Amino acid sequence: MAGEHRSGCPINLSLEVFGDKWSLLILRDMIFGGRRHFRELLNGSQEGIASNILANRLKTLVELGMLTRRPDPAHKQKAIYSLTEPSIALVPVLAALGAWGRRWLPVTEELSVRARLLEEGGPDLWARFMAELREEHLGVPTTPPPDGRTVRDRLQAAYLATKSTSA
Template identity: 60%
Template sequence: MKIRRSGCPINLTLETFGDRWSLIILRDTMFGGRRRSFRSLLTESIEGIASNILSDRLQRLTASGLLTRAADPGHKQRIIYSLTESAIELVPLMALMGSWGMRHALPSKELSARARVLEDGGPQLWAEFMDELRHIHLGSPAPAVSALAQMQAAYKASIPA
């Protein structure tokens, strides 16, 4: 059994996924529009995570119940990581972190586009996004509205021509 510093819910949350790389992996898996392989997480993240750190954080996130891992049926040697319901329930927290970052951290216009869509859409869009993530990662029925498509369209529109 892991020793916890305290029973404070904020501390327990931070102990579960509170380091930079864990949040980046969850972000990339959440906003990437698909389940992710080790290779895609390694090569497609703009932050450039090292392979040993990625491996460690994937093990931690899987052990804490935020990700699951399964063999890729299309590739015998590839493992696919998917969000769990616990991770999907982090959407409101990610949306609020994005909103805070837009106001206080001077982000780029392009990389703020998705956060702005989530902020403007509020809890209703967050719920739609979580339903879409449940479809992608947990196999539930597809939602009628694609929050990911709205965020992707905003991102593309923000890129200078």
């Protein structure tokens, strides 16, 4: 097994799993956008992923155990992709990447508001979000949020609010 990797360094091994931008962006769109089907991921990507790259990355993410793929009972030609625990555990990593990007890069308010809310919410919000993702993707029950709005709902509402004020 060790011969298949450049080194046993945890950063190197992590980058071997999701070190290309498309893999992390697919996981981002599934985590924050709730996208579960190929077409949703293809058409919902602001970065404009090509269909062949998407198909390749989805296959690789399934092989690596970051996603599962099963037939969609509602549509015979569709598959539903689900996050696995290793992917769900990326929420704090993505929150840290977003916080870093907000501090050091020329982000837009519209596309960085979710990162700001995740940074402000900190570990408690991340834990809540991961519990909600476990329920959605793994079927692990969680207690409903007190106000009935999921973390994703709150992040999406903030995003939409910036779009309406910038239009």
